[in-house]
Amino acid sequence: MATDTATTTGPGRTGARGAARGSRSSAAYPTFRVVALVLVVLSLIAPLVWMLLASFKSNVDIYDAGKAVFFHPTLENYTKVLKQANYGQYIFNSFWVAFVSTAVSILLGVPAAYSMSRFSMNRSALVVLMARVIPGVSLLVPWYYVFSNLHMVGGYTVLILSHMFVALPLVVYIMMGYFDSLPIELEESAMVDGLTPIGAFRRITLPLSVPGIATAGILAFIFSWNNFMFALVLSGAQTKTLPVAIFNFVGYASIDWGGLMAAATVVTVPIMVIALFTQKYIVSGLTAGATKG
Amino acid sequence: MAASTLTTSQSTPPLARWANDHRKWLFAGPAMVFVGVLIVFPLAWTVYLSLTDAEGSVRAEKSFVGLGNYLDVLGDTARFWPAVLRTVEFTGVALFFEVVLGMAIALLLWRPFRGEKWVRVAILLPLVATPVAVGMMWRLIFDPNIGFANQMLGWVGIPPQPWLASEHSALMTTAFMDVWQWTPMVVLILLAGLTSLPGEPNEAALVDGATAWQRFRYVTLPMLMPTVVVAILLRGIDAIKTFDILYATKGKGGGSYHEVETLNVYAYGLSFDYNEYGIASAVLIIFFLIIVGSMWALTARRKGQL
Numbered sequence: 001m002a003t004d005t006a007t008t009t010g011p012g013r014t015g016a017r018g019a020a021r022g023s024r025s026s027a028a029y030p031t032f033r034v035v036a037l038v039l040v041v042l043s044l045i046a047p048l049v050w051m052l053l054a055s056f057k058s059n060v061d062i063y064d065a066g067k068a069v070f071f072h073p074t075l076e077n078y079t080k081v082l083k084q085a086n087y088g089q090y091i092f093n094s095f096w097v098a099f100v101s102t103a104v105s106i107l108l109g110v111p112a113a114y115s116m117s118r119f120s121m122n123r124s125a126l127v128v129l130m131a132r133v134i135p136g137v138s139l140l141v142p143w144y145y146v147f148s149n150l151h152m153v154g155g156y157t158v159l160i161l162s163h164m165f166v167a168l169p170l171v172v173y174i175m176m177g178y179f180d181s182l183p184i185e186l187e188e189s190a191m192v193d194g195l196t197p198i199g200a201f202r203r204i205t206l207p208l209s210v211p212g213i214a215t216a217g218i219l220a221f222i223f224s225w226n227n228f229m230f231a232l233v234l235s236g237a238q239t240k241t242l243p244v245a246i247f248n249f250v251g252y253a254s255i256d257w258g259g260l261m262a263a264a265t266v267v268t269v270p271i272m273v274i275a276l277f278t279q280k281y282i283v284s285g286l287t288a289g290a291t292k293g
Numbered sequence: 294m295a296a297s298t299l300t301t302s303q304s305t306p307p308l309a310r311w312a313n314d315h316r317k318w319l320f321a322g323p324a325m326v327f328v329g330v331l332i333v334f335p336l337a338w339t340v341y342l343s344l345t346d347a348e349g350s351v352r353a354e355k356s357f358v359g360l361g362n363y364l365d366v367l368g369d370t371a372r373f374w375p376a377v378l379r380t381v382e383f384t385g386v387a388l389f390f391e392v393v394l395g396m397a398i399a400l401l402l403w404r405p406f407r408g409e410k411w412v413r414v415a416i417l418l419p420l421v422a423t424p425v426a427v428g429m430m431w432r433l434i435f436d437p438n439i440g441f442a443n444q445m446l447g448w449v450g451i452p453p454q455p456w457l458a459s460e461h462s463a464l465m466t467t468a469f470m471d472v473w474q475w476t477p478m479v480v481l482i483l484l485a486g487l488t489s490l491p492g493e494p495n496e497a498a499l500v501d502g503a504t505a506w507q508r509f510r511y512v513t514l515p516m517l518m519p520t521v522v523v524a525i526l527l528r529g530i531d532a533i534k535t536f537d538i539l540y541a542t543k544g545k546g547g548g549s550y551h552e553v554e555t556l557n558v559y560a561y562g563l564s565f566d567y568n569e570y571g572i573a574s575a576v577l578i579i580f581f582l583i584i585v586g587s588m589w590a591l592t593a594r595r596k597g598q599l
């Protein structure tokens with residue numbers, strides 16, 4: 001196997017001498033590659049494992065460097081978080097807000113993306129995509145103004161609407177790319193066979209778009225689940241989402257590290273499990289449009 | 294478009310025919326209304342607020358002060374300009390390491406190997422983790438007294454560092470967290486770019502005796518450049534707006550010395566910790582112009598090159 005990377009160091013860089021040295025470094029590359037990959041995986045995974053371990057430790061063990069890996073695992077932190085700290089409610093809030101904002105974004109975003117793709121509505125698309133660039137705070141101020149005057153701050157509706165600010169542009173962006181890649185001839189031949197344009201969209205295009213919709217939906221759900229800033233301002237005591245609940249966990253003089261890590265694990269693990277099963281979609285969504293140049 | 298010129302047959306009911314003829318706006322309309330009501334209108338409202346002295350309660354009276362807020366903000370060397378500097382520093386450092394490391398890791402992963410599946414899972418996990426939880430996780434690891442980071446330094450004989458606790462190292466520690474979480478994003482984008490490259494130019498260079506570095510520098514990188522720019526653009530837009538890990542690790546005002554107070558954190562604090570809506574809006578409009586300006590500069594350079 002050839003070396004295809006910038007991994008050769010030292011003098012093997014110029015002229016004929018370089019070529020000779022190059023072959024020697026080719027032999028070393030597989031070993032180097034394994035070592036480098038192990039290092040990459042370790043540095044990405046180790047902090048997460050550390051968080052997971054700490055969530056099963058008593059606070060005494062967390063302070064004891066000698067018990068970094070070997071300790072008496074306890075579920076105390078989890079029972080504390082789930083039973084006393086009302087986390088059941090926050091888990092539901094996070095799930096409900098993410099689910100509804102994703103569903104509504106797909107309902108509005110998929111047809112919109114279809115129109116923008118098929119009728120080349122580039123200027124409209126640009127307005128929707130601007131949402132990616134706008135800092136969230138600049139919308140939070142006017143939202144807060146308007147919604148507190150309407151006495152809506154603290155309700156689910158406002159939270160869901162605010163999370164759609166992230167989800168809807170994402171759905172439109174991914175689906176536009178997806179519809180652009182579907183050949184228009186399929187719809188045309190369906191219409192020749194007697195389907196109306198909307199019928200062709202519903203019976204031909206939509207079923208073919210399921211992978212794209214899945215991609216957009218999964219990513220919108222993840223971004224909504226992880227969102228912190230909107231809920232920090234717009235949620236109330238009963239509608240708090242998990243990231244805000246974790247943030248509020250800290251706040252007094254001493255930190256209950258075990259409880260905090262349990263809370264952090266509770267918010268992270270569900271999304272990671274979803275990610276493991278939908279890896280293909282997440283990767284295609286995150287890299288959508290990146291290689292068009 | 295060919296599809297739009299096809300008319301519906303006469304046998305369909307009038308409502309359906311109307312829907313089919315107007316499907317362009319029927320489909321796009323609801324989303325456009327949402328965007329108009331929740332994005333365009335609020336943005337205009339922010340511009341309006343930035344010209345008033347709005348503060349305190351959201352129901353309080355406010356009066357028009359013209360460009361006064363902008364002059365105040367631009368003349369504010371205590372909070373505003375340091376925040377600009379921190380934003381540039383945080384974004385620059387994070388983006389630099391994310392792109393360099395992202396490129397290196399993408400090249401490592403480029404050709405198939407055994408166990409590829411597991412490495413890809415490892416790459417995905419930081420990316421989907423909740424940023425607030427990630428902030429808390431690093432807070433424990435970087436804790437000066439009980440954190441694993443100082444323990445590791447101890448093994449190689451380096452004295453413990455204050456990390457987040459010091460006003461000098463806090464910003465770079467948060468930049469490190471950003472690099473940990475978002476380098477995988479750059480890896481995925483660059484890997485998608487690498488996979489779509491044609492193989493022949495590299496093979497030709499290999500036949501000509503080019504070294505690995507030469508092939509990367511003069512063959513792969515130029516072909517990959519458009520993807521690299523996209524990665525910088527996408528990551529840069531998000532990095533400059535980083536809020537979650539900064540607020541989760543240092544809290545209000547970016548810590549007691551404002552050590553991690555970037556523009557976004559500053560604008561948030563002005564709005565919701567101090568209720569200075571007028572000045573906050575002015576900061577936000579300036580921030581928005583900075584983002585659009587740097588995006589424009591990046592894409593303009595790219596067009597110039599291609």
